[in-house]
Amino acid sequence: MRVPLFRLGLLLVVLAVWEVAGRAANPLLAVPPSSVLPALRDLLLLRSYPELPASLWLTLREIGAAYLLAVGAGLGGGFMLGMHRLIGRAWGPMLAALYAVPAVVWYPSLMLFFGLDAASKIAFGFLLGFFPITLAVLAGVRQVNPHLVTVARAYGAGTVTVFRRVMLPSMLFTLVGGLRTGLALCVIGVIVGEILGSKAGMGALINHAYGLLRTSDYVALVLVTLVLVVGSDVLASLLERRARRWSE
Amino acid sequence: MTAARGALIAIEAVTKRYLTSSGPVEALHDVSFSVGEGEFCTLIGPSGCGKSTLLGMLGGLVAPDQGCLLVDGQPVTGPDPRRVATVFQDAGLFPWRTALENVEFGLELQGVPAARRRRIAGELLGPLGLSGFADKYPRELSGGMKQRVAIGRALAIDAKILLMDEPFGALDEQTRVLMGEWLLDIWRRTRKTVIFVTHSLHEALFLSTRVAVMTARPGRIKSVLELAMEYPRSMESPEMAAVRAKLWREIREESLRAMR
Numbered sequence: 001m002r003v004p005l006f007r008l009g010l011l012l013v014v015l016a017v018w019e020v021a022g023r024a025a026n027p028l029l030a031v032p033p034s035s036v037l038p039a040l041r042d043l044l045l046l047r048s049y050p051e052l053p054a055s056l057w058l059t060l061r062e063i064g065a066a067y068l069l070a071v072g073a074g075l076g077g078g079f080m081l082g083m084h085r086l087i088g089r090a091w092g093p094m095l096a097a098l099y100a101v102p103a104v105v106w107y108p109s110l111m112l113f114f115g116l117d118a119a120s121k122i123a124f125g126f127l128l129g130f131f132p133i134t135l136a137v138l139a140g141v142r143q144v145n146p147h148l149v150t151v152a153r154a155y156g157a158g159t160v161t162v163f164r165r166v167m168l169p170s171m172l173f174t175l176v177g178g179l180r181t182g183l184a185l186c187v188i189g190v191i192v193g194e195i196l197g198s199k200a201g202m203g204a205l206i207n208h209a210y211g212l213l214r215t216s217d218y219v220a221l222v223l224v225t226l227v228l229v230v231g232s233d234v235l236a237s238l239l240e241r242r243a244r245r246w247s248e
Numbered sequence: 249m250t251a252a253r254g255a256l257i258a259i260e261a262v263t264k265r266y267l268t269s270s271g272p273v274e275a276l277h278d279v280s281f282s283v284g285e286g287e288f289c290t291l292i293g294p295s296g297c298g299k300s301t302l303l304g305m306l307g308g309l310v311a312p313d314q315g316c317l318l319v320d321g322q323p324v325t326g327p328d329p330r331r332v333a334t335v336f337q338d339a340g341l342f343p344w345r346t347a348l349e350n351v352e353f354g355l356e357l358q359g360v361p362a363a364r365r366r367r368i369a370g371e372l373l374g375p376l377g378l379s380g381f382a383d384k385y386p387r388e389l390s391g392g393m394k395q396r397v398a399i400g401r402a403l404a405i406d407a408k409i410l411l412m413d414e415p416f417g418a419l420d421e422q423t424r425v426l427m428g429e430w431l432l433d434i435w436r437r438t439r440k441t442v443i444f445v446t447h448s449l450h451e452a453l454f455l456s457t458r459v460a461v462m463t464a465r466p467g468r469i470k471s472v473l474e475l476a477m478e479y480p481r482s483m484e485s486p487e488m489a490a491v492r493a494k495l496w497r498e499i500r501e502e503s504l505r506a507m508r
Contacts, residue, residue, distance in 0.1 A: 151340040154307050155354040155405070156329040165357075169344045 031216045039216035040223060048217050049205055052224075059190060059202040059228070062118050066125025067186040074130050074182060078137020092138060099131040104192065111197055121198065125189035129182040136178020140171025176243045180236040187229050202228070255282035256441050257306065257409065262315035264301055274466035275301045278315070281460060281469050285408070288435055288442045290452040292499060293462030293470075294506035299445045302467070303413050306443065307334045319409065329354055333402035337414040339394040341386040347397045348373065348382040354405035369404055375434065376400045392423045399431070403438065410440045414447065428454055432479060449499070453492055454481055461498045464506035471498055 022032030042048040081088040114120035194203020209218035264276040275298040291299045304310035308327040317324040355365035416424045459473045
């Protein structure tokens with residue numbers, strides 16, 4: 001009971017500080033919550049941006065596509081690197097080094113390759129989400145205690161059974177953690193991609209409002225996007241908890 | 249030398265080499281040996297003499313370079329849990345499974361229905377001294393308990409042959425002696441054929457019907473001692489003292505060679 005109260009308290013303090021600071025600042029640059037609320041209402045009633053549902057839906061689809069690709073390639077790549085010693089030792093460090101490069105430097109070329117539409121956003125979301133998933137699978141495979149594999153083989157387990165009964169449960173926490181991080185990064189990739197250059201989607205709306213100095217609309221749009229991001233992470237954490245229960 | 253025909257386990261002229269960074273190393277050289285049904289046969293010898301390799305071959309986990317191994321008259325080509333169950337030095341319990349679920353593991357792989365394997369595993373926990381620990385996870389168990397769960401996992405599949413690779417090697421001396429007494433009791437009740445690898449003279453003398461002493465690398469069978477003393481054995485009897493002295497002489501010689 002006390003945790004939610006404290007959380008609420010912090011939220012109120014932040015809003016109060018924001019209100020005071022927002023009133024004092026230039027209204028073109030900063031807006032207090034009191035003027036965001038009407039903007040949010042107009043937004044949700046589809047007065048200011050009637051294309052909101054279509055944009056949200058587009059962004060969600062882009063995230064979904066980017067995440068599916070990232071999961072597929074991440075699992076495939078991670079298992080290949082993890083199970084094949086030579087490939088893992090040759091390419092694993094390269095992958096980790098690439099992960100350290102700020103991915104946004106690739107975005108201009110992605111736009112050149114894939115254009116201004118959804119494809120370049122999906123590609124960027126994929127690029128961000130792919131690395132943590134691959135590296136988590138790789139780390140997970142290396143976590144598997146080889147002795148447990150020997151024990152399972154002695155009791156008659158073949159490759160598939162070893163994978164299902166030994167490898168998967170051994171690496172589950174790492175794997176699920178990687179899948180969760182991957183989702184968060186896919187969401188970021190798609191939205192950043194949209195902000196950097198696009199004609200539709202939540203990022204395009206944010207860019208539009210911001211560019212026209214419609215600051216309260218801009219903040220309202222950011223809040224809606226925030227709900228999307230937090231919502232996807234809550235979903236992922238629920239799945240993580242389920243996986244934990246399954247493994248026990 | 250050919251192993252006796254008709255024995256439950258026959259090891260015939262087995263040789264095994266490993267490739268290491270400093271060239272090939274011969275772990276076993278022309279080993280022949282056989283074990284009859286119901287025996288408790290101990291392999292003892294210096295570190296690195298290939299005892300574990302030999303056990304791995306019987307379990308179907310390691311393939312010989314030359315020679316062959318027969319179990320029940322059939323060549324060993326891979327793990328065969330219907331005939332052979334293995335207990336390792338490291339208990340190797342699955343940390344995400346409870347004690348009971350670990351005991352059930354082999355039955356599960358054999359497709360035994362859940363209710364039946366639960367019953368079989370549950371009935372084993374009593375004699376294992378683990379009643380009340382069915383739902384504990386390995387991290388909640390002591391070293392001796394873990395090893396008993398591992399032995400339970402091996403007993404559950406009810407294979408004729410039990411291979412034990414230094415199962416008590418990681419335990420403290422007192423626990424080790426008690427586990428030996430406990431294992432003796434289990435063996436006398438189940439009449440399994442046991443092949444037991446150990447470094448401990450005490451274990452070998454206390455448990456075995458036969459002790460095979462192996463030479464330093466490359467491992468061969470140096471000598472075989474039949475132990476006819478009644479169970480449970482007194483470690484203080486003059487007969488035991490004589491056997492002990494003889495066994496120690498054999499092992500000491502090989503251990504010295506292994507150290508050089």
